[in-house]
Amino acid sequence: MNGPAGGPVLVRINQHLDQLRRSERKVADVVLANPRGVVQMTLAELAEAAGVSQPTIVRFANAIGCDGFHDFRIQLAQSVALGVPATQSVIEAQDDTATTVGKIFDFSITSLDHVRRHLDLDAIGRAVDTLASCSNIVFIGLGASGIVAMDAEQKFPLFGVPCSAQIDTHQQFLAASTSRPDTAFVAISNTGRTVSILDTVRVARERGATVIGITGGPSPLAELSNIAILVESLDNTDVYTPTISRLAQLVVVDILATMVLLRREESALEDIRTMKTRLSRMRSGMPRA
Amino acid sequence: MNGPAGGPVLVRINQHLDQLRRSERKVADVVLANPRGVVQMTLAELAEAAGVSQPTIVRFANAIGCDGFHDFRIQLAQSVALGVPATQSVIEAQDDTATTVGKIFDFSITSLDHVRRHLDLDAIGRAVDTLASCSNIVFIGLGASGIVAMDAEQKFPLFGVPCSAQIDTHQQFLAASTSRPDTAFVAISNTGRTVSILDTVRVARERGATVIGITGGPSPLAELSNIAILVESLDNTDVYTPTISRLAQLVVVDILATMVLLRREESALEDIRTMKTRLSRMRSGMPRA
DNA sequence: CACGGTCTTGTAAGTTTGCTACAAACTGAA
DNA sequence: TTCAGTTTGTAGCAAACTTACAAGACCGTG
Numbered sequence: 001m002n003g004p005a006g007g008p009v010l011v012r013i014n015q016h017l018d019q020l021r022r023s024e025r026k027v028a029d030v031v032l033a034n035p036r037g038v039v040q041m042t043l044a045e046l047a048e049a050a051g052v053s054q055p056t057i058v059r060f061a062n063a064i065g066c067d068g069f070h071d072f073r074i075q076l077a078q079s080v081a082l083g084v085p086a087t088q089s090v091i092e093a094q095d096d097t098a099t100t101v102g103k104i105f106d107f108s109i110t111s112l113d114h115v116r117r118h119l120d121l122d123a124i125g126r127a128v129d130t131l132a133s134c135s136n137i138v139f140i141g142l143g144a145s146g147i148v149a150m151d152a153e154q155k156f157p158l159f160g161v162p163c164s165a166q167i168d169t170h171q172q173f174l175a176a177s178t179s180r181p182d183t184a185f186v187a188i189s190n191t192g193r194t195v196s197i198l199d200t201v202r203v204a205r206e207r208g209a210t211v212i213g214i215t216g217g218p219s220p221l222a223e224l225s226n227i228a229i230l231v232e233s234l235d236n237t238d239v240y241t242p243t244i245s246r247l248a249q250l251v252v253v254d255i256l257a258t259m260v261l262l263r264r265e266e267s268a269l270e271d272i273r274t275m276k277t278r279l280s281r282m283r284s285g286m287p288r289a
Numbered sequence: 290m291n292g293p294a295g296g297p298v299l300v301r302i303n304q305h306l307d308q309l310r311r312s313e314r315k316v317a318d319v320v321l322a323n324p325r326g327v328v329q330m331t332l333a334e335l336a337e338a339a340g341v342s343q344p345t346i347v348r349f350a351n352a353i354g355c356d357g358f359h360d361f362r363i364q365l366a367q368s369v370a371l372g373v374p375a376t377q378s379v380i381e382a383q384d385d386t387a388t389t390v391g392k393i394f395d396f397s398i399t400s401l402d403h404v405r406r407h408l409d410l411d412a413i414g415r416a417v418d419t420l421a422s423c424s425n426i427v428f429i430g431l432g433a434s435g436i437v438a439m440d441a442e443q444k445f446p447l448f449g450v451p452c453s454a455q456i457d458t459h460q461q462f463l464a465a466s467t468s469r470p471d472t473a474f475v476a477i478s479n480t481g482r483t484v485s486i487l488d489t490v491r492v493a494r495e496r497g498a499t500v501i502g503i504t505g506g507p508s509p510l511a512e513l514s515n516i517a518i519l520v521e522s523l524d525n526t527d528v529y530t531p532t533i534s535r536l537a538q539l540v541v542v543d544i545l546a547t548m549v550l551l552r553r554e555e556s557a558l559e560d561i562r563t564m565k566t567r568l569s570r571m572r573s574g575m576p577r578a
Numbered sequence: 579c580a581c582g583g584t585c586t587t588g589t590a591a592g593t594t595t596g597c598t599a600c601a602a603a604c605t606g607a608a
Numbered sequence: 609t610t611c612a613g614t615t616t617g618t619a620g621c622a623a624a625c626t627t628a629c630a631a632g633a634c635c636g637t638g
Contacts, residue, residue, distance in 0.1 A: 021615060039363060043596055053617045058597065069596060070624095074328060074366045081367030082398075093551050097414045100551070104544050105405040109371075109398055116394040125386045147440045151535070154433065244543075246440070247536060254533075255393050262382050262389070310586060332625060342588045347626065358625065359595095 007117065008079035008110070009064065009072070010035060010088060016064050023052045024060040031076070035084070039077045043069050085110035086234060086244070108247055111234045115248040123229045127212050127256055130227065131159060132263045134184040134210065139165040140172040140200060141188035148188050148214075148249045157275060158257040160264055169196045176200045181208035190233070190245045192219025201225070214252060216245055296406065297368035297399070298353065298361070299324060299377060305353050312341045313349040320365070324373070328366045332358050374399035375523060375533070397536055400523045404537040412518045416501050416545055419516065420448060421552045423473040423499065428454040429461040429489060430477035437477050437503075437538045446564060447546040449553055458485045465489045470497035479522070479534045481508025490514070503541060505534055 013028050020028055027050045031038050038046060047054045061072035083106025091103050131137060137159055141149035146167035153165035166172040173196075179185055185204040189197045192215035201211055201224050213225030222228035231252055233245040302317050309317055319339045320327050327335060336343045350361035372395025380392050420426060426448055430438035435456035442454035455461040462485075468474055474493040478486045481504035490500055490513050502514030511517035520541055522534035 023616065042594090044594095054596080055598080055618090056616065059616090074363065077363045077366045078370035081370040081402075091547065091551070095551075097410050097417075097548070100548055101408060101410060101413060101544055102405070104547060105401060105540060108540050108543075109401050109405075112394060112398050112401070113370075116391070116398075119390060121386050121390060124390060128386075144440070144443065147436060147443065150439070151433070151436045154436065247539065250536060250539075251394060251397050254397075255390055258380065258393060259386070259389055262380070262384075312587065331623090333623095343624095344589090344626080345587065348587090 007114070008082065008085065009066070009075040010079045011085065012064050014088065020060070020063060023050075023056050024063055026050045026052055027057060027060040028064075035076060035080050039073065039080055082110050082113050083107070085114075108244055111244045112248055112251060114234050115231055115251070118230070118232050119252070120230060123227055124252075124255065124259070126227050127229060128259045128263070130184050130210050130212060131256060132260045134161060135182040136161055136180075137163045137184045137186065138175045138179060138204075138209075139163065139186045139188065140175065140197065141165075141167060142169070142194060142197065144243050144246050145188040145190060145249065148246060148253060149186075151250055152186065152188075152253045152257070155253070155257040157271075158261040160260070169200075172196070172200045173203065176204040176207065176209075179204050179207045179209040183207075183209040184212060185209040186212045186214065187221060187225065188214045188249060189219075189221050190216040190243075190249070192216060192221035194221075197221065198224060214249055296403070297371060297374070298355070298364040299368045300374060301353050303377065309349070309352060312339075312345050313352055315339045315341055316346060316349040317353075321377075324365060324369050328362065328369055371399050371402050372396070374403075396533055400533045401537055401540060403523050404520055404540070407519070407521050408541070409519060412516055413541075413544065413548070415516050416518060417548045417552070419473050419499050419501060420545060421549045423450060424471040425450050425469075426452045426473045426475065427464045427468060427493075427498075428452065428475045428477065429464065429486065430454075430456060431458070431483060431486065433532050433535050434477040434479055434538065437535055437542060438475075440539055441475065441477075441542045441546070444542065444546040446560075447550040449549070458489075461485070461489045462492065465492040465496065465498075468493050468496045468498040472496075472498040473501060474498040475501045475503065476510060476514065477503045477538060478508075478510050479505040479532075479538070481505060481510035483510075486510065487513060503538055 010032070013032060017025070017028060027046070030046065030050045038049075041049065043054055043057055047057050050057070058069055061067075061069050064072070066072035066075055084103070086107040089103060089106070091100060095103070137156075139149035139152045141147075146165075149165040149167060153163050156163035164175065166175050176185065183204070185201070187197055187201050187204075192213065198220055201213070201221065204211055205224065205226075210227070211225045212227045212229065213221045214229045214231060215221045217230055217232055222230065229252060231245065231248045233248050299321070302321060306314070306317060316335070316339045319335065327338075330338065332343055332346055336346050339346070347358055350356075350358050353361070355361035355364055373392070375396040378392060378395070380389060384392070426445075428438035428441045430436075435454075438454040438456060442452050445452035453464065455464050465474065472493070474490070476486055476490050476493075481502065487509055490502070490510065493500055494513065494515075499516070500514045501516045501518065502510045503518045503520060504510045506519055506521050511519065518541060520534065520537045522537050
C-alpha cells in the first residue's frame, strides 16, 4: 500500500539498531526520542541535533532501507501520521489525559494499518464467495470475539440470508450439530486455540458446513478451517494495553458484509436504502411519517 | 496532534477547490487523481504532470495552507498514510477485492484519526473522574451502540465496580428506574436522538445518577447528559459504507476503561495480570496448570 | 469596441538543500 | 608499532525549492 518493504520506519529503525555504526546510532536515538520534531528538520538541522556530519545522516537513511534523506523524511512523516505502535511504547500511570488518549488511538490505528498490510486478500475473496452462495450463516465467538460475532449478526440485512450469532458454548455446539452443507460457519477466536471452539468447529465440518476461521495468526483453528482469515493484530502483552484485536476483526467483518452485498442485485440495495430511511424515522419516534 | 490546522491535506484541497485559480486547479486535479504517486514526485515533475510552471505549484501549496512545497509534500504523505477518507471516495460494485478492502480500511482509519483530533479531552477527564468514584455502572445502547455497551460491560475488571449493559428498551428503563446517585449511567447513541434512550436518560437523571452520553455530535442526548462525549465519526450516507461509528466508540470505551484502571492501586493491576494468565490457561483447556 | 486596471501565470535568477567523492581519523590485529 | 580495514568528516557539486519580476489574460468601464 505505502512505505516500501517492512512496515513503518520507526519499527524498522528499532530492528536495525544493532547493525548501525556508532554515529548512526546517535542519529537513531534523536529520531526515536522525538520523531514528530525530526519530521520538520532539514538534513543539516538533524546533523546538528545528533552531533554528527551531514553524510552520516544520509548513510543512516540508507542503512534503514530508505532511498536517501528525502525518502527517509517522507516515510518518517507517514509513520508519525499513523502514530507510535504499541510495540514501541507503553501506557504509564503518570501520563496525562492527552498522552494516554493519544497512545490508545495510536495503538488502534497502527494496529489497523498493520492488518491492512498483512490481510490475505485471496482468503477474503474465497470467504465472500462462500458467504454469498450459502443459505444460512452461523457466527460463533467467546468473550471479545463474541462481541464481534454479535456485530456480524446485526449485519444480516447485508448478507441477505438468515444469520445467527452464538456466544455460549452449548448453543455453539448445538448450532454446529444442526448445520448443513449449505451452512457457512464463521468461527472467531483471536488465539485460535480455545478448545471448545475447536471442538465445535470439528462438528460443523463433519456436518459438511464450510468453516471460515477468523483468528489472530497461525493456529489450530486456522488449520481446521476451510478458509482461514488471519488478522494479525500487534497486541502487546502490557496490562494497560486494551484488547485491540477486536477492532481489526470488526473491520474484517465489515469488509465481508460489504463485499457480499456488492454481489447482490440492485433490488437488494434498494431494500437497504428503504430500511435505513425507515430506521431513522423510528428512532425519532414518528412511525410511517 | 499532527498536520497543522484543519485535518488532512486531501480534505483541505477539496474544501479550497473553488478558491483556487484555474492553473492551481489543474494541480489539485492531478493531486486528487493520484495522491500516492504525487508523494514521490519532485516539484518539477509535478509541474510537468499538471502542465503548469513551477511557481504555480508553490502558490498552490500556499493556497491550501501549507508552508511551501516541502511542507505540502510531507503533509500529503501523512494524509496518504492514513488513507482516503470516506467523504472523498465511494465503494463501487466494479472495484476488485484489493480496492474494496483498501477503501474500507481507509475509511476506518481516517475516521479514527478524525476522532483523535476532535475528542474533547476535558470531557474524557470528567467521565473518568465519575467512573472511578461511582459504585456501579450501567451501559445502555441499541443496535450497533448496543454492541458497544456489551463490549464495555466485558471490561468490568478494569472499571473495578459492578457493570451491566442493557440492550433492550424495557431493561434499560428498569435499570434507569433503579439507579442511584452513586450510579454512573453511560448512554451510547450515535444519533443522540433515539426517543426511548432519551426518555430513559431523563429517568436516570431524576434518580440522581450521573449521566455520561457518548454520541456522534451535538444532539438532545448531549444536552441531557451531565458529561457529553462527542465522537464525530465522518460516517457518510452511502449504502455500502459500513457503520464506522462503532469503531471510534469502542476506542473511546477502551480509553475510559484504561484510564480508570490507571487510577486504581497497584494491587488491582496485579489482579488483572493474574486474571489474564489464568484466562489463557483456561482457553487451552488445562485448568490450574 | 477600445482601454485601463487587476489578477493570473510563466521566465529567470537566487538561495537553500541534499548528495558524493575523497581524505583524514580511528580501530583492531599481527 | 605498524598496517589494513572500517568509520567519519570536509569540501565541492548538482539538484531542488523559492522569490522577484515581467508578460499576458481577463474583466469591467468608458
